[in-house]
Amino acid sequence: MRHEVLFSGFGGQGIILSAVILGRAAAIYDRKYAVQTQVYGPEARGGASMSAVVIDDEQILYPEVSNPDTYVIMSQPGYDKYGAGARDDAFVIYDKDLVFSKPSCRNLPVPATQTAKELTGRTIVANIIMLGAVVRSSGIVSEEAIRKAVLDSVPKGTEDLNLKALNAGFELGAKDSQ
């Protein structure tokens, strides 16, 4: 079955890296097919950033997302541009410290930035918390696969920090979605 996951937020939050990690988990560790694509502007930090992953049991032909079933949103402009148009049966998971709108479809507000700050003192791992939450609440890849993919993708010396964030994300993702 084809899944389309769309990540959006500000440049610098690790929006593209999140998609790379999810795609890696699916393609390398769950042995499914995955394609990761992105849209970005010439700005580095602070600009709009979008990236996407298509995950399928079969080979992926058309690689772009056209109608995502899962959204991971980490900014209000990212919500306005992408999340607001989510289809009725989509699942929107969003950082409730950064997105103030209320999706009409199934959704899960996650205090990712706040948790990152309180738990690790580093807001930079908010994206990893979001990843943990979306994997636990959607089951789109296995938790073992995302754990390995996170470890592959983060700088040496930050493994413990990122695993702490991922585990916090798992716990937040276990809460009922609305």
Add this chain to the structure above:
Amino acid sequence: MQGNIACAEGALAAGCRFFGGYPITPSTEVAEHMAKMMPKVGGVFIQMEDEIASISSIIGASWTGVKAMTATSGPGFSLMMENIGYAAITETPIVIINVQRGGPSTGQPTMSAQGDMMQCRFGSHGDFSIIALTPSTVQEMYELTVKAFNLAEEFRCPVFLMSDETIGHMRERIEIPDSVDVVNRKELEKGKLPYETDADNPVPGFPTFGHGHRVHVTGLTHDARGYPDTTNHKTHSDLVRRLVGKVESKRHEIADYDIAGTDAEIVFLTYGPATRTVRQIMKDSPDLKIGHINLRIVWPFPENVLKEFPNAKVFIVPEMNMGQIGREVARHTPVKVVYLPKLGGDMHTPQDLMEAYDREKALIGGGN
């Protein structure tokens, strides 16, 4: 793995040991990866001051016998035009990666396009021939880069990997083989003149610098010795005909494409990302009769492939440009050719292609 990284890995597997380049979005990851890897394999990475210097450096490196490449995008590619002709007339094997973005000029740095397809063929002045490969997957970024090096050695001409932002920045899983078939440079036989050829052997052996050959390398029209001979009509005519003919006469052997649905009336011809979209609509609508040509080598253009579709009533050519290869298709067939340009940075969607299919189907009429 990302497409651009797969390209760099393919180059290393093919034996590339010199990279001279200047970073430019969306090709920069190729240079980054080469910078990281070259010291590990005993090769050389140089960041040059601009793209003119970049292509000059790889031509010079190639003459020392090493396999050399550069990577760029539209604005840098435009700067390289003069020395592409120099590589063509001096018959220097080089590989140029162009990860295409929106043009003209600096255009859309972070968006995808295929606007340089004619430029790679005809951008430098004078008559000559080149080879251009077009990947549609990350796997092909690897495989076709290997192939680009092999073709450059075989034909002694500039070879282009004409990728685009979509495939260059896309990540998917690839299988890297334990070894790849590699064509190495054929050295000039002792006693032969540097540009001595005959009808059966239009590609001369290579008189590598430092290997004891007497050789003069010039962009001027030259004779078999390599000496300038710029007012002799026959010398120039023979040289240019050979530069064009050594590639064009082998175009059906060089050809690399897939075909499907050869009995169809409506046939899509694609290269690069749109190949994936056609395959998607063929999978989604197995009952529709859709023909498909996917070119992995666009130049030299393998026009015989069009004859594989005897029932064709229309060739639809989706491109991320205003119809550059579509015009080449039209040049070779009496069948109607429909251009399907997509500009702005996105690849063709399944809806784009289905609309074109339905439109043409209605014009043709009849059953499915």
